[in-house]
Amino acid sequence: MSQRPVIAIAGLACETSTFTPARTLGGAFHPRRGGEVIEKYAFLHHGTRLANVADWKGALIGHALPGGVVVRADFEQFSTEILERLAGMVALNPIDGLWYDIHGAMCVEGMEDVEAELLRRIRTVIGPDALVSASMDLHGNVSRELAHQTDLITCYRMAPHEDELETKERACRNLVNVLALRPDTWRGNRPLKAWVPIPILLPGEQTSTRNEPAKSLYSLVPKIEAMDDVLDAAIWVGYAWADEPRNHAVVMVTGWNKATIARGAERLASLFWRVHTDFHFVAPTGSFSECIDNALASSNRPFFISDSGDNPTAGGSGDVTFGLNQLLKRPEFRKGSDPSVIYASIPGPQAINIIIKAGVGAIVTITAGAQVDNLHSGPITMTGRVHAIRYGDRNAEIEAVLQVGSVFTIVTKLRKPYHHESDFIGLGLSPRTTDIVIVKIGYLEPELFDMAAEWMLGLTPGGVDQDLQRLGHHRILRPMWPFDKTFHRAPDLTPQLIPFSNEDLEMLQE
Template sequence: MSRPLRVAVGGVHIESSTFSPHLSTAADFEVTRGEALLARYDWLAEPWAADVEWIPLVHARALPGGAVARETYDAWAAEIAAGLATAGPVDGVLLDIHGAMSVVGLEDAEGDLVTVVRSVTGGAPYVSAAMDLHGNVSHRFFDGCDLLTCYRTAPHVDVWETRERAARNLVEALRRGQRPHKALVHVPILLPGEMTSTRVEPAKSLYARVPEIEARDGVIDAAIWIGFAWADEPRCQGAVVATGTDAAATAEAARELGERFWAARDAFTFVAPTGSMDECLDEALTAVKDPARRPFFISDSGDNPGAGGADDVTFALERMLARPEIAGGSVRAVYASLVDPEAVAQVAGLAPGSPVSLRVGGRIDAREPGPLPIEGVLEAVADDPDGGRCVSVRVGGLSVFVTSRRMQYRELASYARLGVTVDAVDLVTVKIGYLEPELFDAAGDWLLALTPGGVDQDLQRLPYERLARPVFPLDRDFEADLTVVTSP
């Protein structure tokens, strides 16, 4: 009887804005090893996976943030290398990653990571990567992998399905004993995720083509990467990768999707109406008079921690407090949130109902107006699995959420921990881009505010220096090179 397949699993999962002053360190990451790492994957008991020996390396995952400290990345890359060396010969490696990690001093972090893996395993094992569609596919990373796939939805509701697909494709390829054919098309488009939601066109139809193409004879997988707009690196652009058992079918799949992506470039628009923060507030304060439009959501998109923002720019909060309807209490509102562990520590020992005077935010990203003075009443204190110790300070009609750790208020349970039932308030401003599913379902209406921050949605305002140019929409009058790169 032949021995079982041996597949190692690990990765570093984060997207990093190089325009954010936040530095991501080991303290920002949730790290799993050993049986705890394998327990993340409920498909290990499926028939196709049950007779595989799965070897856990290390997996580190963080909320998006700024670039990763070099020593932090180097330590995990070294641990992955050491784990592979200790494991002995493996047939395959599953990389569970995001794909848009930036590391201080590197310009292609995932390319470096797959090179580290290959330095230990050599070229014989197959490497399969599961990625976010907002990741990047450099030539170096493409060359180092045998199979690549990514999410097909934004917001991402198929995260675990994608990881299972990457693992299953790897196991099936190993059992066939045929190294997959690969084809890559770089598409010179760079767009924020808020313009490429698969809820709306053209991304809806573009991604709907993926399973149809994947079903063709000779094709294993097809994937479209939007790329990551908030890193100033040459690899940041759209990409299409197809893998298959037939070279011609694989190349045709990549060519077709690449051409469709490029042809749709002018049709991409924001997933919701946009405006300045003041314009959005003008609309919101009128809208909340209509019960059908409450709660009204405003996305403070430029400082969205879900894309890498520092999570402490106070611009949107200042604009809310400047509105007499909110400051005076005739409109019930929530601001979620600012990270400021110092401010939380100052008030967390007080009883709810205590008067408080604080300066909040602006400690990481000091864009105007910087640290903001607020005076109010301590409304609630709670521990959150993402934000740590969190507090709510009531200022007039506004509950200001302040957290000990960076977090994104994307789930209704996080609001409830601080005593807020979202459907009982008029207005919620949240540091987010497109509304995640629970908020989208709860919203009576919403707008996306083009606010300042490390993930500014107005890409023309960002100081790019190292992107591969030309790239749409920063450049418009050029012919795209949609050359299909194949391997082997």
């Protein structure tokens, strides 16, 4: 390979719950094509080391807000376009490598193990010789097939995911380093891969790396990575709100020496299993009503409450009205002078139209929510004063605030997560000076975490219910912690050496 290697970029990312009636459409992926892909990632911009050592070519990537199962026709349209764009590249020059930019927890109507299937299709275009490096969310899933189709693979080491860009850059750096290792003979020099499935499936709200035991578990990852002959080490917690056999924890270590990568993978997997009973929720928990009671009794302000069962960034529909219904029934918030509350948020496209027509300051009656998920509570009707209207949000498109008594409810045209102080400030709200802030979220993202004087995790119903047993998984492998509390024998955590991507994969049960 006398010239710079040609590396294509492709992938689709969406964390999808199979326990919500919501569906994810193609538009939610906000696809980027060609040069738009390079523009997204500063570490690939002109003048950077990675840009200098390889010829990066964007095919298509799409990152959707987590939600329900992806509509099959929309996925197939993206898949076809990715293959066509890659074929156009191959017609000009062979593709030496592919950065596979995915999440790892996407489900599509009528399909299984979607990320592995998409990569299988991609390999029919780029060929078996191309080296593939995947970057993933630690809440993704790594089946044996996905481990086989990739040559390098890594994931975030922090939850919340403050190392997202660092992880993606590492995936690209590992790829160019391997491609450059033996410029003329690298095709016979693929990394070895050790894979360990672990019978654990926990939500992120019990496995945040802010807290033990995940903090110590993930602190071991860079130590394994630093071992001689190791390229990368990674731990996937897996995605708890989908019901597929691939949904469970996984450890992978890649490198150049079988014994070394197996030893590293076994250390990580053994520690994970050793502490599996030590994982607990990252904050005090309670029913929604109990959280409100605690917030009213506390003097700490602002008091944050996570309405966790409908968290849109975990895959919830975002339009469950259970929490908001309970909140507005409370007599403590009937008057404007009562303790102030922000509730974020509830979608209602028709409600937004009424609010826009009336304008800021008007008194309106609207009905919102439960258009997608009405399993736990129906649409909610509210009469209040329009506090603010804002246009142009990437996800919500249009946002408004309706004040009902002392409760300021954010109403959106389309669902949106509220993770940043600016999300509130732009709507004329001040979360720092509000008594109680209720957000559809699981663990608090960094800005909200730093802002909260006190915080409780509300165990509310929805498509990402924290009470996993309440959801009804039927297809995950068993036994599986915490679904099964008794294991008649310790799990076999012997690392499996996965064949190279250009070799056949023996079909073994995970």
